[in-house]
Amino acid sequence: MQQTTSAMIVVGDEILSGRTRDSNMHHLAGLLTAKGIPLREVRVVADAPAAIVAAVRALSPAHGHVFTSGGIGPTHDDRTADAVAEAMGAPIDVREDARALLQAHYDRQGIAMNEARLRMARIPEGAVLIDNPVSAAPGFSLGNVHVMAGVPKIFAAMCEGLLPRLTGGAPILSESVPAERGEGDVAALLAGLQDAHPALDFGSYPFQRPDGRYGTNLVIRGTDAAALARARAELEAALAALP
Amino acid sequence: MQQTTSAMIVVGDEILSGRTRDSNMHHLAGLLTAKGIPLREVRVVADAPAAIVAAVRALSPAHGHVFTSGGIGPTHDDRTADAVAEAMGAPIDVREDARALLQAHYDRQGIAMNEARLRMARIPEGAVLIDNPVSAAPGFSLGNVHVMAGVPKIFAAMCEGLLPRLTGGAPILSESVPAERGEGDVAALLAGLQDAHPALDFGSYPFQRPDGRYGTNLVIRGTDAAALARARAELEAALAALP
Incomplete structure (x- = not known):
């Protein structure tokens, strides 16, 4: 549909x-x-x-x-x-x-x-x-x-x-995972996850904290809560495995 | 030009x-x-x-x-x-x-x-x-x-x-006149001023103060400072003459 x-x-x-x-x-x-x-x-x-x-x-x-x-x-x-x-x-x-x-x-x-x-x-x-x-x-x-x-x-x-x-559809859910890494460090793993989960949308948003530390908020969006949870777990594992 | x-x-x-x-x-x-x-x-x-x-x-x-x-x-x-x-x-x-x-x-x-x-x-x-x-x-x-x-x-x-x-043009200047009147009270005089000054733009923006008083910010925009000043004077006179 x-x-x-x-x-x-x-x-x-x-x-x-x-x-x-x-x-x-x-x-x-x-x-x-x-x-x-x-x-x-x-x-x-x-x-x-x-x-x-x-x-x-x-x-x-x-x-x-x-x-x-x-x-x-x-x-x-x-x-x-x-x-x-x-x-x-x-x-x-x-x-x-x-x-x-x-x-x-x-x-x-x-x-x-x-x-x-x-x-x-x-x-x-x-x-x-x-x-x-x-x-x-x-x-x-x-x-x-x-x-x-x-x-x-x-x-x-x-x-x-x-x-x-108005008749709505399935609400668009999101999971947000903050990473203390630059976008350039996470780009490859994020692209891999996007390819593996075509029904979800992966986005990355750089941030800088007031103390000067920078990082990237990784956001996964989709309508299937179970698929989102699985993707989040994969993302966290991939982040933990980064050199 | x-x-x-x-x-x-x-x-x-x-x-x-x-x-x-x-x-x-x-x-x-x-x-x-x-x-x-x-x-x-x-x-x-x-x-x-x-x-x-x-x-x-x-x-x-x-x-x-x-x-x-x-x-x-x-x-x-x-x-x-x-x-x-x-x-x-x-x-x-x-x-x-x-x-x-x-x-x-x-x-x-x-x-x-x-x-x-x-x-x-x-x-x-x-x-x-x-x-x-x-x-x-x-x-x-x-x-x-x-x-x-x-x-x-x-x-x-x-x-x-x-x-x-980039090559700019004449800066767009503006004059803002707050009026303690509803938009419906000032609409006619504003339309009259707009007709009389086609090179300027007249806008109106309703506001409500924290104390509950409401009113309308009247804004005149244009590139000719002298024309803006004349229009502002006319606007203020028209507001003062409102019943």
Whole structure:
């Protein structure tokens, strides 16, 4: 059975200018790994309709799911909803269910609805809303594209509502073995283990401790816990046998 | 005169799995903004030759510069150098100048050269080396593609060597005006200012303070300091006039 893969589109000039350090990608990556829907590619694009449309058209047919973050607020530079609708060929307008959610939220807060806030009720035809328990303005799923907010607290809350709706695969497990050796010392044994266990992924990540000691974290990833445990034992034995 | 734009490719399963939070994108974004070579797109791809080749082929013709991070170490999952060579149609093999740099480094440290370490001397024909003052293994520039290490300390050191070689444009300046108003309150005036100043970019970023107060950071970006100052004054006047 083929695994369902996913991709993410981060929309935001503030990320590309270096003003803001993105955190949604890291958050979503961890959730998807646990859910068994591996994240295969992320594109960070500008607040520009053409860039968003191109990314959606490239990624939506290639993956089981595409998640977007950012660009669904009330201001002129929030263009994700319209761009996703265009990319997917869906009409978009203010939708009554989304408008009602916003109106109820603003009524509770004593805030007036206005034209800008109403833009956040623009939802493509056929989309399913994603709940926003923080500030009401919903995200949406249109086909396999899931459109969420960029503010990290709201993005995380939307993920919590969305992910249980998606069918996951076997969670991707990992074993991490720290070695007090350089990558160049462990490269050959690691390549040998990779060849012997094609269903697992072996990675190596050099580190340097604050005291100056350096080494390599060896990471094995896969969905079969027993195979992972066997590979870990082989790796530890091979490390112990290094000259 | 058209502005030189850039793109970045972050190579790494460890980012996509959520194991590691990338920091090189944020670091490079800030440097490029100051240098006047705006970063327009970032792609995070797996340690897979086909994914790297596709990203290079898409981005290299579309931008003045492409920067890559990750995948140039000694292990089997380090595939960036060969993939970039393939994408750009350049032959690649161990190059004597790179081998000599590594050999001298290992001699100083009393470390033996081996086949894995020698992989880090694989440099495409015609590439210019990028200095690595941390651990010797060089990056390289091939055409407009600049290949650097993934370890943040080494990536930063390589950027320091590389960026002075590139011709920058006018630095992108910004003015940030915090407003104790929701985005929905400032959207209309911001859209009006954007229309009146097409050479500047107006963005809005909601925030919430630890004490619960919320508001919006209004950011104006552009290369003309006088125009920025005028727009800031107009923005402040418009904010003060809000009901």
